[in-house]
Amino acid sequence: MTSLLLLFLSASPLLHSHLFTHAASTSPPATRPRIIFMTGLSSDDNYDDDYVDEETHSPPTEVLESVKTTLLRQNPQFCHYNPCLENQEPCDQISARTGCLCPGVSRADVPPHAPRIQQLLPISEGDDRGKVEVQWCAPSSVVSRYRVVIEGSETLEFQDVSRRGLVESLEVGTKVCVEAVNSAGHSSPSDFSCMRYAPPESSDHKLFALVIGGGVALLLLLIMAGVIVWKYQMRKKAKRDSADGLGNPSYSREGTL
Structure with missing residues (x-):
């Protein structure tokens, strides 16, 4: 009896398909x-x-x-580096430490660019009174030292970290230039690396000029006042003389006619 049942199941394709579909639907879904x-x-x-x-x-x-x-x-962030301040940490060291960016710098095997001169400041106090301080800004170049060239006079040298230097007293109109120097040569003078000395007027000179101007103005006022008084007196005298001449013609000091 059992063998007949197995034979029937295997011979029926419709029943076999139904059982396979039911088994597939009841099995858990496959995970991809x-x-x-x-x-x-x-x-x-x-x-x-x-x-x-x-x-x-x-x-x-x-x-x-x-x-x-x-x-x-x-x-990018640029480095906090001011080329006009002296004794600063070099920009390349700041960049290596913080990762900031430095301005482009020319190579060491070419002459440096010209520095920019800021001002020629006369010293009026202290031990350096009478001297002149030269101030400049560094160029975007490799610099080993600086030279301050005074027209018709000596040339002074300063370190690469310097941004100022003292020179002796200068006459008005003297030309002063700042040069940058490295192993390849030195910079050429330019309009912004040279300046003529023109000292500013001191407060004492201004006060003296004010006093002189005030004195001259007071003297002019006194002269004008004297002229006005003199003219007034002359007119008053002329009126008195004319009044005396137009009196009674029949009267005279010797008596009546």
């Missing part, structure tokens, strides 16, 4: 494994970047970090 795409083996850190989740179809959050880094690199 995650797929990892490997595009290169140059770095172990690239595995997470190459993985794509099939359910969300979106890259992982590490991509956002890389975008943030790229945006930060597009906004």
